[in-house]
Amino acid sequence: MDARENPEPQDGPTPGQVRPGGATGRPDRWAAVAGLVFTALVVASIFTPDVPSSDSPAEDIAAELAADSTAHRLSLLLGFLADVAFLVFLAGLWSRLRRWEDPAGMFAALVLAAGAALVALMLVAGGLYMALLQYASAGQPDPAVLHALTVLNEWVGGALLPAGVAMFLGAAVAILTTRALPQWLGWLAAATALLLLISLLGVFQTTTEGGVVGIVGFVGFLIFLVWVLSTSVVLLLRPGRQPAGL
Template sequence: MRETGRDRWGGASGFAALAVGALAVVFERGAPPVGASEVEVAAFHGAHAQALLMQSLLFLVSSAVFLWFVGCLRTHLTAVEGGSGRYAGLVFGAGVGYVALSVTAQAGQIALAQVAGAAAPSLVAAVGALSWALFTVAAVPAAVMLAAFAALTAGSPAMPAWLGWTAAVAAAAQLGLLAGVVVTTGPLAPGGWYTFAPYPIYVVWLAGTAAVLLRRPASAARSGDAAPAGAGR
């Protein structure tokens, strides 16, 4: 009973990460126009410095809670997978890498907000570019985490089929962010509309996975009782 309770707290942490992240989105101010000058970039971030700092604070809290969720998810997926737990380990390791890069990117945004009003525009633009780069490369471990989850749950009665497909689509969408490494104009460029497009899919995956962990703890997965999770397939 105590183990089941801990498992369900793990599921609840997924919803907590979503809730804090949603609160952080309230402070979203978009981004400077694609191709903006250094002066325009500095002015934009200087005007929104307090909102950026509050957003970073909330995203850091959300990242901490998500890290807890990923640890609990590994236990659940190991029980589902059995054996060596290879894919469960991939989900966990890539999830930790995703959090690490995301937190580092938030450090860049904090520095950006703090220097935007006083530093030279060229320095502000450089810090901003570094922060965007970190957010972009964080898509690599995010995509691996989601792809490993999709591979593990494919055909498994322990997870709803739609959840695995959602993870696969979310993984592909994350990889699309890497276009920002070489594209400097248009929707795929950093700050273009595609920058924000993958996250609704990711939110659906996270909410669905957290719901499964709440409804069907790892102890149930080990017992082979697949009915609760499979009912919605």
């Protein structure tokens, strides 16, 4: 009898095997869609106005916000929607990494904790942006308050960096040690963590001009988006993969 007619039964899925329609595949797909939505929203927000610089006079800040009020409100909405999408992506990413790492492993937990801190700071920055926009459109705003809100918004944005470094460090180690995702994503995460760490030197600058540190931070931001996009595509194309023995 041909052996192909009675194939030997398999005890379980091989490493990296997909379980079509299984419960493990759904979080990966949801995370993938959320990551793609997050990337699209962030790219769309690039075409909306930036928050005025704190170096500008208060009168110019108020005038700029009033002139493009609708566009600024759109930017704010896109930012809040991106925060929601990133939280869903983060939860799905943690689910994937946790399946491959030991349940007591710290690096998947580090991704979740640092990512949650990152989103919390994003929400604070969005709240300050909203307060700035609302206050600037209310009668005759106090110049000192306008300037203070603008400075706070900028420095909360700077506080995103430590959380970002911790999140990408956890992702890099988790991926490289467990192979939950392709290893090149682990190295890309490590490069992102390094660039964000270097950009932390910006806290020692006395001006808001970026210089070399600002360029490094911008490149780190771009790689961050590339990493989220690439990870989302991998999760969408390879959902439900698990380590051997599960």
